[in-house]
Amino acid sequence: MKRARAEILGTEPVGPYTLLRIRRGGLEPGIPGQFFMLEAPGRQLPRPMSVCLAPPGELAFLIDPIGPGTRALAAVERGDELGVLGPLGNGYDLDIESPLLVGGGIGVAPLPYLSDALGHPPALLGFRSERHAEAARLVHNAEVVVEPKLVTEPLRDLATDCCKVLACGPEAMLRAVADVIPAAQLAWEAPMACGYGACYGCAVEIDGELKRLCVEGPVLAAEAVAA
Amino acid sequence: MKRARAEILGTEPVGPYTLLRIRRGGLEPGIPGQFFMLEAPGRQLPRPMSVCLAPPGELAFLIDPIGPGTRALAAVERGDELGVLGPLGNGYDLDIESPLLVGGGIGVAPLPYLSDALGHPPALLGFRSERHAEAARLVHNAEVVVEPKLVTEPLRDLATDCCKVLACGPEAMLRAVADVIPAAQLAWEAPMACGYGACYGCAVEIDGELKRLCVEGPVLAAEAVAA
């Protein structure tokens, strides 16, 4: 993990989300599924954000402004500097055959970078509305479903054991995916104060015990998480 | 007393001090020696400031940036808005013959407006340095002394009972003036949280008892203050 003050190169709306681009400088982009802690201007604690895109010299994050921290991040301006720490946690295992990416809502965030790393495998994305679905444009080769339709329906047909699923999304979706595909790799969320194992705030039940998601995850094998 | 959000018309340096000009709007300038509570951006409490000048449509305050509140006030920018409350307290009694204004340091602040109200009577101003003495230009008809010389020296010769002294300045100076001229009107300072009698924070010893300076003063008869 490395800490830096990174220059903000720009922000752009993607449906209801904001794509935040920073200068990469000496920071490693890390493995898809890893995350950075981003300073949330005016707030006490940084916020965990997955690497969304890593073009040369840049890092980009896709932000869903749902509360004080993410609203502050979505409001930063080009030229400002932001304290960033990362890459953190464990990303997806990329050493797999015929991957299928599955995302729900803001869970799409890590998939563009993941898709690039895997040579643009097929992806299945679910969103709450057409507007949210605009984020699908960040992911190559994606099939999109919008509520009331859920990703788990097409998933049943598609993903028998023909392919390995890598997913990120809200809890309900991840649990449904885990049911259909026990071998899936799932990226989870938890409130995080530090992101590097210091606070024990991000505890989640893994293999039957409370463990730190920032240390053990955020990507976990589906079996690891209690049903 | 009236509360308003006033537009900042501009700031200009006067020696080490800052002259802050705001749009008067519906605010009364009050009597010279009265003060306003000015919001100090980013701070919890407003700060008391004497009316320094009251040209048509404006109010001006002279600020000595000595701490977080005054530094924040000296740093405001034209076009910003500031919460202001006033006029507050009791000003100078202007119904007097042959007045002599005496000021020390930032104690010069209320004197320009006072001088205008009295038709520019003679003034005696003392400062710590030539740079501080630049503030003397705000007061007509002023004689200036710079440390190590003190205003009390010329005062002894000048003000027997030939004239009525109205003074503002640091405690040491006010006490010295009180010794020479028991009939003087003196404007005192105290830390103030509210400026309108609510907090009892500004208590000072007046006529032998702790009383609220924002209610009884800030201008007091020299005799009122214990030696």
Next chain:
Amino acid sequence: MRLLNASGCLDALAAPDVARSLDVFVTKTVTPLPREGNAPVRIAEVDHGMLNSIGLANPGIDNFLSHSLPRLGELGVPIWVSVGGFAASDYADLCDRLDDCQEVAAIELNVSCPNVDDVPASVGGIVGAARAATRKPIYTKLSPATADVAAAARAARDAGTDGLSLVNTILGLALDERTLRPTLSRGRGGLSGPALKPIALAAVYACYEATGLPIVGMGGITSGRDALEFVAAGASDVALGTILFSDPGASTRISRELQAELAAVPVDSPDNAIGLAHAAPTFAEGVARRDTSLPV
């Protein structure tokens, strides 16, 4: 839900218009004898609040009854009198003196001033003595500076208090920017303002759960959102303190903001939001829109 001033944060005789903007005016704490209060400097700003060591400056009960109270009675706002002493008998005497005054709507027992050296006797003892001395509604004001504020609240309830005022200040220190000596002559002083809010909210939450008594919530309230949180935590009324120093018009602003906040919850009146934080999860989840993805 009524909007009050916090005791010691408004002088209705010095600022009658501000007092009239409130639903209830609460006096500064009155003691048996007159008190000048502590020596200046007795206020200091800190980054997220302020300290005070006023030390219960007040005219004493005799002058209060003869001079202040009659004039307060003319304001047309219900008057609560805050009383303080150093023994249960002091509180009993003060309540006894106030019991016949028809200007007095309620009595607040300040058993929690951090700025006087003699700590008053046990909460239960004081409330019991006061209860025996008056039929007026009694609100007991507690300090958050205790390991178990709910225990003090229970003691007050069992001794017959009608309600609780939560919270008083907690001791803090500020050092002068240049000398590094305490800014306040007395050294430490009571911390109020935004820094106190989470502590005050926790006290209201715990005491509501422990006693179900009516609670006047206070501590760092600066917005309608803050007021709503105190109500949700269990306050039936809320009081404004430090915010009045920078914004004498705060009560009007905060009532307006509160209405907007209620529309968002959504709850139609503040009274229907009382204790919402204690509501059954099912209800709360109903309010919550989107499922978060915590795997637990």
Next chain:
Amino acid sequence: MRLLNASGCLDALAAPDVARSLDVFVTKTVTPLPREGNAPVRIAEVDHGMLNSIGLANPGIDNFLSHSLPRLGELGVPIWVSVGGFAASDYADLCDRLDDCQEVAAIELNVSCPNVDDVPASVGGIVGAARAATRKPIYTKLSPATADVAAAARAARDAGTDGLSLVNTILGLALDERTLRPTLSRGRGGLSGPALKPIALAAVYACYEATGLPIVGMGGITSGRDALEFVAAGASDVALGTILFSDPGASTRISRELQAELAAVPVDSPDNAIGLAHAAPTFAEGVARRDTSLPV
């Protein structure tokens, strides 16, 4: 003056470089048996700080001694072990187990965790039992949530503590933005960060005056200026907690800032600033440049 981490705010095995940037590493509180801690959600941000209800999640003394301590010993940083229990005998046993470990430079007695239901016995009893069980230096960590923290400090001194760690968190509450229910599953949690600073500073000031013991000061320290204020109030060492979450490099930055602050006071070394806030007025006036005009 040494720079430590606050217990529970750094895992030296997860972030060895951060631990090595400190003069002393303090472990998260270790209890007799393993503890998973409280159910999530167990952290929440508030406007001027944060709440936690971790609940002493730790591997228990056996695993700590067999797995963690040997690896901590290899860091090359002096190790203080924080211990916690629910009876004086727990503390005695823990101290006894640690007494022979040469990796352990000192023991911190956490008698002040707000996130466990069983409140430990009296401070004096715990410290006395611990003192009898170990020759290691003992620092007793106190809570600011008391009417008289100096009394607890005296009790700890009389029972044989070598120093004090001041302060632990104080209970606070945060409500979810949309549901108005407590953000933490446990309801209330310990408040840390800038909002705690004036309260912590007051505790250090009072306990230094009351005991003269060495004090590790902590509570909302985010800058060199904050560190200097804790030292001036009476801390001989200072610890960083919440700030480490947003700035793992805080210790290096704060030491640098502290040097600059000292130059301004002016004092040549932090140790010469210890207790400066208690210095004779004459000295302080010497430091102060300009006379204010308070007529008192």
